[in-house]
Amino acid sequence: xxxxxxxxxxxxxxxxxxxxxxxxxxxxxxxxxxxxxxxxxxxxxxxxxxxxxxxxxxxxxxxxxxxxxxxxxxxxxxxxxxxxxxxxxxxxxxxxxxxxxxxxxxxxxxxxxxxxxxxxxxxxxxxxxxxxxxxxxxxxxxxxxxxxxxxxxxxxxxxxxxxxxxxxxxxxxxxxxxxxxxxxxxxxxxxxxxxxxxxxxxxxxxxxxxxxxxxxxxxxxxxxxxxxxxxxxxxxxxxxxxxxxxxxxxxxxxxxxxxxxxxxxxxxxxxxxxxxxxxxxxxxxxxxxxxxx
Amino acid sequence: xxxxxxxxxxxxxxxxxxxxxxxxxxxxxxxxxxxxxxxxxxxxxxxxxxxxxxxxxxxxxxxxxxxxxxxxxxxxxxxxxxxxxxxxxxxxxxxxxxxxxxxxxxxxxxxxxxxxxxxxxxxxxxxxxxxxxxxxxxxxxxxxxxxxxxxxxxxxxxxxxxxxxxxxxxxxxxxxxxxxxxxxxxxxxxxxxxxxxxxxxxxxxxxxxxxxxxxxxxxxxxxxxxxxxxxxxxxxxxxxxxxxxxxxxxxxxxxxxxxxxxxxxxxxxxxxxxxxxxxxxxxxxxxxxxxxxxxxxxxxxxxxxxx
Numbered sequence: 036x037x038x039x040x041x042x043x044x045x046x047x048x049x050x051x052x053x054x055x056x057x058x059x060x061x062x063x064x065x066x067x068x069x070x071x072x073x074x075x076x077x078x079x080x081x082x083x084x085x086x087x088x089x090x091x092x093x094x095x096x097x098x099x100x101x102x103x104x105x106x107x108x109x110x111x112x113x114x115x116x117x118x119x120x121x122x123x124x125x126x127x128x129x130x131x132x133x134x135x136x137x138x139x140x141x142x143x144x145x146x147x148x149x150x151x152x153x154x155x156x157x158x159x160x161x162x163x164x165x166x167x168x169x170x171x172x173x174x175x176x177x178x179x180x181x182x183x184x185x186x187x188x189x190x191x192x193x194x195x196x197x198x199x200x201x202x203x204x205x206x207x208x209x210x211x212x213x214x215x216x217x218x219x220x221x222x223x224x225x226x227x228x229x230x231x232x233x234x235x236x237x238x239x240x241x242x243x244x245x246x247x248x249x250x251x252x253x254x255x256x257x258x259x260x261x262x263x264x265x266x267x268x269x270x271x272x273x274x275x276x277x278x279x280x281x282x283x284x285x286x287x288x289x290x291x292x293x294x295x296x297x298x299x300x301x302x303x304x305x306x307x308x309x310x311x312x313x314x315x316x317x318x319x320x321x322x323x324x325x326x327x328x
Numbered sequence: 329x330x331x332x333x334x335x336x337x338x339x340x341x342x343x344x345x346x347x348x349x350x351x352x353x354x355x356x357x358x359x360x361x362x363x364x365x366x367x368x369x370x371x372x373x374x375x376x377x378x379x380x381x382x383x384x385x386x387x388x389x390x391x392x393x394x395x396x397x398x399x400x401x402x403x404x405x406x407x408x409x410x411x412x413x414x415x416x417x418x419x420x421x422x423x424x425x426x427x428x429x430x431x432x433x434x435x436x437x438x439x440x441x442x443x444x445x446x447x448x449x450x451x452x453x454x455x456x457x458x459x460x461x462x463x464x465x466x467x468x469x470x471x472x473x474x475x476x477x478x479x480x481x482x483x484x485x486x487x488x489x490x491x492x493x494x495x496x497x498x499x500x501x502x503x504x505x506x507x508x509x510x511x512x513x514x515x516x517x518x519x520x521x522x523x524x525x526x527x528x529x530x531x532x533x534x535x536x537x538x539x540x541x542x543x544x545x546x547x548x549x550x551x552x553x554x555x556x557x558x559x560x561x562x563x564x565x566x567x568x569x570x571x572x573x574x575x576x577x578x579x580x581x582x583x584x585x586x587x588x589x590x591x592x593x594x595x596x597x598x599x600x601x602x603x604x605x606x607x608x609x610x611x612x613x614x615x616x617x618x619x620x621x622x623x624x625x626x627x628x629x630x631x632x633x634x635x
Contacts, residue, residue: 071436072443076450079512083453085476086465098474147359154352163363168619169371170569172595173612176377176605177370200366203359231348261458263572268600278460282576285464292468299461310456314449317456321513322520325558 083303090296097292112297120294122301124273125280129302132191132266132276133259136198137252140206143199145248148210149236160211166204171264174200179268189271197265202255209254212324213247214240250320253313257306277302378609390606397610407586407594408611412618414499414582415590419567422506426563427556429507430514435544437515438522451512459509463576466505467492492577495587502588505573510566514559521555522548561626568619571596591615 089097091108099106116122151160178197179188187193221243225235263278270279281298284291310317347354378397382390401408437447454462469476470491478488491501525548533547549556571592574582581597582589589597595615598608 068436068441072441072447075433075436076447079450079454079508082465082469082508083457085469086461089468097468100474100479103476103479143359143362146355150352150355156352156356159356159360162360166363166367168565168623169367170592170595170612170615170619171571172592172599173374173609173616174367174370175596176599176609177373178366180373196366199362203363207359231344233344233348233351236351257456261456261460261572263458263460263576264596278458278572281460281464292474295464296468299458299464302458302461306456306458307453310452311449314452317452318448318516318520321455322517325517325520325555325562 086296086299086303089292090300092293094291094293112293113301115291115294116297116301120280120284120298122277122280122298125275125277126301126305128191128194128270128274129260129276129278130305132194132198132274133256135191135195136202136259137206137255139195140199140202140255141248141252144203144206144251145210145241145244146236148207149214149240151207152211152214160207163204163207166200167208171200175265175268182269188269189274191274193269194266194274194276197269198259198262200265201258201262205255205258206251209251209320209323210244210247213244213250217243246316249313250316250323253309253316254320257309257317260302260306374609374612377605378613380606382605382609383607384603393606397607398614400607401610401614407589410586411582411589411591411594414588415568415592415615415618418499418503418506418570418590419564421500422503422510422567423560423563425503425507426511426514427560430511430518430559431556433511433515434518434522437519451515454509455512455516457509459572460576462505462509463573466501466508466573467577470501495583495585498578498583498587502573502577505577506567506570509573510563514563517559517562518552518555521552521558525551557626561623564622564626565619568592568622591618 088104088106090112091110092102092106093109093111096102096106147163150156151163174197178193182188182193217240221239222232222235225239226232230238260276261278262276263282266274266276266279267282270276275283277298281295281302284295284298377390379392379394380390381393381396382388433451437444468474472478472488472490472493475491477491481488490497492498529547529551530543533543538546569592570590574588574590574593575596578588580601582593591611592615595608595611598604598611
């Protein structure tokens with residue numbers, strides 16, 4: 036019982052997949068479906084491959100349509116981006132801000148989601164979820180004012196705080212639907228056996244929530260890594276995150292397409308590698324609460 | 329526990345009892361206080377700023393001007409109303425295509441097939457890609473001279489398009505980018521809804537002789553409606569607030585003719601490019617009200633469809 040819950044993120048109480056395993060009626064539909072699926076995959080993947088190819092081209096080759104696919108690859112763009120433009124610092128900034136904001140949001144968000152789920156605090160939950168609706172710009176002006184008076188603008192702490200604004204509602208949202216689907220019986224029997232409610236949370240609920248916490252953590256990390264607007268205003272020259280660094284890449288002089296694409300690949304590759312290995316978690320997280328109606 | 333002395337145990341016990349009795353708020357309060365301080369307070373400040381003529385430096389003195397900023401915004405036919413129209417045009421067109429396309433793809437992926445895993449990975453990648461990088465990527469692809477998009481058109485002997493560089497085609501092009509990036513989100517949500525549906529109603533309709541289209545319209549779709557509305561809700565919140573791809577591809581003010589300037593981009597520009605904090609705050613409050621009104625309409629319909 037416990038093994039199945041820990042293994043399968045967010046589907047604690049859900050029954051197994053109810054897929055229809057009946058043969059499809061017509062051969063024509065099968066062919067149509069295969070063609071449609073190949074087309075879909077192409078449309079979603081081709082632009083990313085194009086970006087990847089361009090990042091290995093010299094700018095001369097990028098301008099040459101005949102060298103769209105066949106060209107002599109070069110590492111020059113990556114050398115440029117990672118070496119001369121100090122992108123490794125921005126990589127670290129992005130990682131550090133995403134990591135800290137995710138960790139802190141988990142510490143705040145998991146117990147809160149638990150309380151909101153178990154005590155059905157819908158109004159309190161609404162307060163946290165409001166953060167998803169509010170346009171970020173409306174918070175940025177006051178934040179900028181307060182934090183610049185505290186001489187914090189340009190430091191990591193402001194970036195982490197502002198990214199927690201993205202991470203915390205997401206984590207509360209995902210964890211609430213996780214706790215909603217988790218059977219009460221386990222905690223109750225632990226309490227019958229002499230654990231206090233908080234003891235039961237620490238020793239029974241939390242260990243069983245590893246899947247859910249991983250889901251929430253991975254998604255929150257991704258969203259923080261991808262966030263652009265907060266860092267655009269609140270970061271300094273040395274705390275720039277990758278999206279801001281890429282954006283600034285363009286504003287100087289004419290566009291160095293090869294370098295720009297290499298920079299874009301540097302931002303997206305870590306996230307895509309994470310996505311490839313944690314696909315199941317990301318899907319459950321993104322669709323959390325969607326099927327409750 | 330057994331080694332604790334009686335007095336320490338009772339103090340610990342008292343604390344533990346208190347904590348357990350109040351665990352509801354003990355657990356929820358830190359997150360709520362954090363959110364409250366970081367959101368409620370700035371929101372109140374924005375509300376205050378919207379009633380003043382704050383501009384220039386954040387530290388400069390400002391004067392109370394009543395509703396002048398709101399009147400200025402609402403009477404502004406050059407920037408505010410076009411931006412509002414663009415926000416809705418962008419959101420509605422992206423949302424409509426994403427929902428229809430998302431439903432089609434979800435239905436295609438519904439039944440298991442070989443290579444299912446690869447298709448799922450493929451549709452997940454756009455979703456997790458950094459929006460700014462996605463913007464830059466499409467900038468290259470849609471470049472009128474060297475872009476892949478025009479190479480493709482020319483290959484089929486179709487005329488080249490200006491894409492992002494023309495005032496007429498820039499916004500539709502960005503709608504396309506939004507569709508490319510976020511249709512997978514709709515697919516995943518609808519697919520989760522489809523797999524959680526029970527088989528019996530569909531089976532019953534099949535036995536009664538309903539064809540695939542009828543079963544979809546009269547059985548699957550009504551059962552799936554709550555999930556569809558969740559997808560619409562989540563996508564419309566994000567689409568209304570789209571910023572990254574617009575700012576990354578067209579820069580300040582949504583391009584030199586403000587051709588892709590939505591309310592969010594407009595408010596950002598007023599705040600941080602022109603430092604007109606008072607007017608920006610008024611625009612933001614209006615924008616916020618618009619979003620809340622949209623959510624209210626959607627959730628009200630949701631309750632209605634449940635009953």
